[in-house]
Amino acid sequence: MKILVTGGSGYVGSLLVPKLLKLNYQVLVIDTFWYGDFLKKHKNLKKVKKNILDLEKKDLKNIDGVIHLAGIANDTSSDLIPKLTWEITCLGTKILCDLCKENKVKFFIYASSSSVYGVKKEKKVHEELSCKPISDYNKTKLVTEKIIQGYDKYFKNFLIRPATLYGEAPKMRLDLTLNILTEQAAKKKVINVHGGEQYRPYLHVNDMVDLYIFLIKKYKKVKSGPYNASSGNMKVIDKAKLISKINNKVKIKIKKIIDIRSYRVDSSKLNKIGFFPKENLEEALLRMYNLFKNNKIKNKPQFYSIYWIKKLGLAK
Numbered sequence: 001m002k003i004l005v006t007g008g009s010g011y012v013g014s015l016l017v018p019k020l021l022k023l024n025y026q027v028l029v030i031d032t033f034w035y036g037d038f039l040k041k042h043k044n045l046k047k048v049k050k051n052i053l054d055l056e057k058k059d060l061k062n063i064d065g066v067i068h069l070a071g072i073a074n075d076t077s078s079d080l081i082p083k084l085t086w087e088i089t090c091l092g093t094k095i096l097c098d099l100c101k102e103n104k105v106k107f108f109i110y111a112s113s114s115s116v117y118g119v120k121k122e123k124k125v126h127e128e129l130s131c132k133p134i135s136d137y138n139k140t141k142l143v144t145e146k147i148i149q150g151y152d153k154y155f156k157n158f159l160i161r162p163a164t165l166y167g168e169a170p171k172m173r174l175d176l177t178l179n180i181l182t183e184q185a186a187k188k189k190v191i192n193v194h195g196g197e198q199y200r201p202y203l204h205v206n207d208m209v210d211l212y213i214f215l216i217k218k219y220k221k222v223k224s225g226p227y228n229a230s231s232g233n234m235k236v237i238d239k240a241k242l243i244s245k246i247n248n249k250v251k252i253k254i255k256k257i258i259d260i261r262s263y264r265v266d267s268s269k270l271n272k273i274g275f276f277p278k279e280n281l282e283e284a285l286l287r288m289y290n291l292f293k294n295n296k297i298k299n300k301p302q303f304y305s306i307y308w309i310k311k312l313g314l315a316k
């Protein structure tokens with residue numbers, strides 16, 4: 001089976017692609033490589049440096065399935081380059097879907113976001129609840145879901161709404177909540193919490209990778225549609241307290257700000273099709289803490305989305 005992974009050199013892709021290759025899949029990665037190339041050469045791996053806005057029919061020749069990871073990373077990055085965010089996320093996906101239709105691709109897995117729900121007070125936010133996105137990032141994710149669903153009769157599609165990811169990867173993200181807090185604890189012994197009372201779901205990047213592989217193997221038996229993906233929900237302050245337990249010398253400083261982004265997602269629908277995250281939060285945080293402490297995770301400028309977007313001159 002030949003799999004196309006768009007944005008394959010990113011945070012998730014840099015872990016996903018090697019796993020796919022280890023499982024003997026043929027992999028085509030199409031990426032702008034704005035943040036660098038974090039994929040080692042392999043006989044079953046082909047890398048193409050290209051923006052999805054420039055895709056052609058020949059680029060998807062003999063592709064069986066697509067894992068669509070390409071896009072602008074988060075709320076703050078999207079706010080910086082809203083026009084480009086809408087173009088790449090929505091228009092780029094429309095172009096990709098048209099080519100999938102022409103090339104008779106069998107399945108399409110999309111990396112959406114649980115942030116499409118907006119602000120929710122419900123303790124269990126499930127896929128049947130309304131989506132009320134509050135930022136360009138959230139809005140483009142939801143619009144893109146609708147675009148993909150318009151191709152239901154041409155290929156199976158799975159719209160994955162993951163929690164905020166965390167954990168180590170070759171192409172690291174140092175602008176994600178748990179990664180930020182853990183690095184601060186390991187390097188500075190001070191954790192700065194903005195607000196703290198807001199609820200945020202969490203999911204280890206390894207579990208995200210395993211979910212994509214699970215869907216590749218099970219796509220014929222799983223129904224198309226949106227699926228929440230989360231290991232749990234916690235207040236940001238409670239995440240900080242959990243990390244501070246690793247080292248009793250770590251202090252927590254709370255900065256009082258208003259952050260209305262608060263929601264708790266429920267992953268029962270995903271559990272019903274047989275997928276359960278494996279990573280234990282405390283064990284994963286301890287592992288990441290030690291990696292930061294021993295300088296095994298490097299602090300590189302391209303690991304910060306906003307900084308790097310500015311560095312590339314994309315924000316004009």
